[in-house]
Amino acid sequence: MNKVEVIQNFLRNENLDAAFITTPDNVFYLTGFSSDPHERLLGVMLLKDAEPFILCPLMEVPDVKAAGWKFEAVGHADTDDAWDILVNAVNTRGSAPTSIAVEKSHLTVERLERMNELFPEASFSRIDEQLNNMRVIKDESELVHLRKAAELADYAVEIGCREIAEGKTELEVLMAIEFELKKKGVQKMAFDTMVLSGPKTASPHGTPGDRKIQKGDFILFDLGVVYNGYCSDITRTVAFGEPTEAQREIYETVRRAEQAAIELVRPGVKACELDKVARDVITDAGFGEYFTHRLGHGLGISVHEYPSITGTNEFVLKEGMVFTIEPGIYNPEITGVRIEDDVVVTSDGVEVLTKFPKELQIIQP
Amino acid sequence: MNKVEVIQNFLRNENLDAAFITTPDNVFYLTGFSSDPHERLLGVMLLKDAEPFILCPLMEVPDVKAAGWKFEAVGHADTDDAWDILVNAVNTRGSAPTSIAVEKSHLTVERLERMNELFPEASFSRIDEQLNNMRVIKDESELVHLRKAAELADYAVEIGCREIAEGKTELEVLMAIEFELKKKGVQKMAFDTMVLSGPKTASPHGTPGDRKIQKGDFILFDLGVVYNGYCSDITRTVAFGEPTEAQREIYETVRRAEQAAIELVRPGVKACELDKVARDVITDAGFGEYFTHRLGHGLGISVHEYPSITGTNEFVLKEGMVFTIEPGIYNPEITGVRIEDDVVVTSDGVEVLTKFPKELQIIQP
Incomplete structure (x- = not known):
């Protein structure tokens, strides 16, 4: 039909x-x-x-x-x-x-x-x-586009990491990413690409600008592409030079929170349970006040679509659903970190579409 | 107040x-x-x-x-x-x-x-x-932003013309434009930048792609920037190599139509009169069927805002209004041409914000 x-x-x-x-x-x-x-x-x-x-x-x-x-x-x-x-x-x-x-x-x-x-x-x-x-339920033909969109998002982060260098501005890195994607045939980003460095990583909705990247910065990429009408949405945060202990602690906390939510994904689990398991990790580590937004959102033709993955949404996951998982900690004194993947609910678990590594990537200056 | x-x-x-x-x-x-x-x-x-x-x-x-x-x-x-x-x-x-x-x-x-x-x-x-x-009535502080946004749009077309070369794709020219603008501090385009070449100029809403620019092409730029929250919106169509007589005729017809509308702008004139004077020029030249859209639209914080400059809108122009004038002829057998300026209604006439030349620019291959 x-x-x-x-x-x-x-x-x-x-x-x-x-x-x-x-x-x-x-x-x-x-x-x-x-x-x-x-x-x-x-x-x-x-x-x-x-x-x-x-x-x-x-x-x-x-x-x-x-x-x-x-x-x-x-x-x-x-x-x-x-x-x-x-x-x-x-x-x-x-x-x-x-x-x-x-x-x-x-x-x-x-x-x-x-x-x-x-x-x-x-x-x-x-x-x-x-x-x-x-x-909300994606069929196989839609998943084909979503997988390809996610693959292009992975590639975009890879380019971003390659472009990072001391003194380069956020905008220069951003333009290099988008230029490479256009060469790959990407016609449209899913939303305004975000490349934030240093203290700007602590703003969940910051705007890339002329700030020059410095040793000791964390750099946050949040971006996605539209492929055959379907969106991807990835966030990775990487270190430029050796991170401090405090930066590492925030990074690893977000990573554990994200992983805990991913491991819980399967049919029958509620959206709010995902938010809770991730938020608990962050709260238990003492950073609860710095995780100021919902865990994620549905993804497909729209970059933000039904359902919303919040602490109050009792929506029950079903096979074929696609959404983001994107916990973050935004500590203006230390750094901001967000890690975001696009996931599909499978018959008995989860398929993670975005595959860029989540071990803290340290770019050598 | x-x-x-x-x-x-x-x-x-x-x-x-x-x-x-x-x-x-x-x-x-x-x-x-x-x-x-x-x-x-x-x-x-x-x-x-x-x-x-x-x-x-x-x-x-x-x-x-x-x-x-x-x-x-x-x-x-x-x-x-x-x-x-x-x-x-x-x-x-x-x-x-x-x-x-x-x-x-x-x-x-x-x-x-x-x-x-x-x-x-x-x-x-x-x-x-x-x-x-x-x-709809812009004050002087708003006009300052609109003038600057228009100036950046002029600059963008200038870059586009400089980038045109045989075998370059539309997307390569587009990315070069946006990269230069970002270096100038432009954070956001007002809408998806359009660079169309050859037969694609005949599509009023075409999408830039991998088509390689060839001698004999017309190339259409339609773009704008957001500056301090205010938009610009310019279209210019240029020739790559010596144009044919038929191409020239279409270009000059659009240019005369656009000029006729600009010259009519002053307080007291109706929006529909502007559309009519431009459309008459195009119809009298035998191209009426190829001018398939309205003459223009209000411009400000939104790239399309009140009022709409159509053949049926009796809206009376007032000092301080800003809108686009953008007649076009889209003849798939010959070429598409659109010329668009941003104009302000002054106390006794018009100020044209976009200033890139309108004599047919012939880029030598």
Whole structure:
């Protein structure tokens, strides 16, 4: 059963007439067509008893077809009212829908108000959970892309380590990484690449800049690529020159925390249990106050997707789920360290997609 | 009167109790704090008769303060329910608001439903237009950033032209541009840089790749930088080797269309009149079917912002507005050409921010 059929089944089971899907990542999931429509209207209309169609900017119709979408692509020009075109396309397929599922976690209030006007008889319900539940389990064809994305992330960290040198700036190392990746065919990073050095490693969301790398620095890489629409997300922290005892202690604590979480991954375990086992290691070592964020997040078409791996999420792991595990300690007096892997839940355990070594790498000045 | 006071005045005039602002670009506009919160809750709560506060992820509280926000920054950890913390912070400031303005073009249906639960007595109205009307007029301090962003975009095209050589790929030219910009301190491009060559210039939304530049190609650069939170957006199309007559005709038509629109810019003119004057030039030259998009878009903190310069928008230009003018002709048999400038409406005309030459640049192979 393909994805369109799964949603049509959902509509029949829930006794809904239609679903209108507008999150770009969900549109990609359903159609293979990837686009950032900005403020223009892009959406897939799925109907219980008729053919679906995609509504998209007119100039993107050829790209939708090229992406493999087998149904109609209805284009709208910038001078059209895209919503009128949507209604017309729905009307040609049968009677007006009286119940429409939408992504309430994405659809804006303004767009819902417009749909309310255009389909005045319709009620609106959520389809977010249905789409999350579909996307959270990756099939083998998706895992192929995720594995390749992770391999490219490993390679990126390898380049980063090779580029580290006294006096080089964070930005110079960052650009060298991205240039090598582009040469390998990477079209898009999954998010802004992070190369932080020295005290800047203690900022979980720092910005790479002109700081020159010095002996004694820890250097933190956090990066990922998009490969065939799927993301990777890796963090490694390495030492430039011999680390101090205090730096080593932080590093090894994060490493043990990360390893403890990885070893717990298997179907049936709860997301919050992963967070707890990692956090306990860090808290027991006396660094609890410096681990200021959740353990991880789902990974796939979006770099942050469902589910969130937090201390309160009772979500039960299932085979085929992919997410990050990324504990960190951010001690501004000593150093920041974060270690992050992308993992897949297998039938009886875990597959770690990112493979760059986690023994503390000491780059010799 | 600062921006917070302007909104508090708006609340008093409209007899509203509160405004909750969650668009990251509007949060930046009000607070100076720039952040992509992903799915986390980030927002500024403005109250008619009490001090405003920003609600943000706990780990970003120091960054908010560093950005210059003078009021309270209320942090929420990943394990908190951020909405409960919002309600508590509102309650400590007085009675529960019964009328709240929100950005309906940004706020999700899910978030509005949550606010409905938390403030059951409240009605919700739009504040989008108020914020658009504030942001659409740039003050001198904003123009300083926009001019600098445009200057860096000019420089980027200059580098691009210098890098063009037979057999080089689009991606190699692109990376050389971005590397030079990073060395100049540019932290972020305004959008994915576009370097397209030969037949790929005929795709308004093409993706740079491994295509090798050849003699006879036109090469299209579309790029912009973010400087102190403000964007630029330039397009130039140049020839590699002597152009054909047909290529020249398309280039000169786009150039005349762009110039005609620029010359019409002044307070009192309508957005649609700009689109029309440019489109008429292209249509009269017989290329109307190949100009498939609007003339331009507002530019500022967002790379695409209010207003849209289309053939149907009756919006009247005012002094201090900044937007793009970017006609194009995309003829797959001959070439694509787009020329784009960033312009400011002055008291009696126009200031063009982007200054890279528009006479057809012929790069000698």
